[in-house]
Amino acid sequence: MRTTIVVGLALACPVLAAAGSAGSAGAAAQGSAPTGAYSADLAPVNHGGSGHVELDLLGTRLAVSLTASGIDDGVHVAHIHGIRQAQAECPALGRDVDGNGLVDLVEGLPDYGPVVRTLSNGTSDRGTDLQYERTFKLLDNGDAIASLGRLDQYAVVVHGVDIDGDGRATDPDVQHDGSDPDDNEVSMPALCGVISPD
């Protein structure tokens, strides 16, 4: 019975949230759509490589320029990951909870969170180097880009790792044991970068 004492403390916090909106009347002419230039440096999660992403948020549109190099040959799906109003991070090797030497898609979820916007073009982004510029108007769930809010709550993840060393990151089930994440070359995170304002 002693453990129930702390439950009431969380209820006091909403008072603080209301104070932030009073001072913004001078910016009202610009509306509420977020704008700004952001970028992310991509570092390896599994195997090697590096990359860089420029993101220009223009209210209802998001222009993305992505480059990557030194990654395993194969399919490279890329996403913006995160949960709005939560700071997304990139996983370290300590997230390899099953000890197979790879931080797989699910093992990294506590850091980068779920997919909010796919940046890749189907499965046509292939090779050891990537370079593309694309503009987006909607999130993967159909919501407007503006609902992302500030982009520094998110991370960019580039997937695709050649687990079995056959020269291609294309096999979603290397071990032929079903659709689990630990041996999925397509969903395996290759690079990750936290988005920050320029």
Ligand SMILES: [Ca+2]
């Ligand atoms: Ca693992």
Ligand SMILES: [Ca+2]
């Ligand atoms: Ca392979």
Ligand SMILES: [Ca+2]
């Ligand atoms: Ca499998």
Ligand SMILES: [Ca+2]
């Ligand atoms: Ca497996």
Ligand SMILES: [Cu+2]
């Ligand atoms: Cu992803």
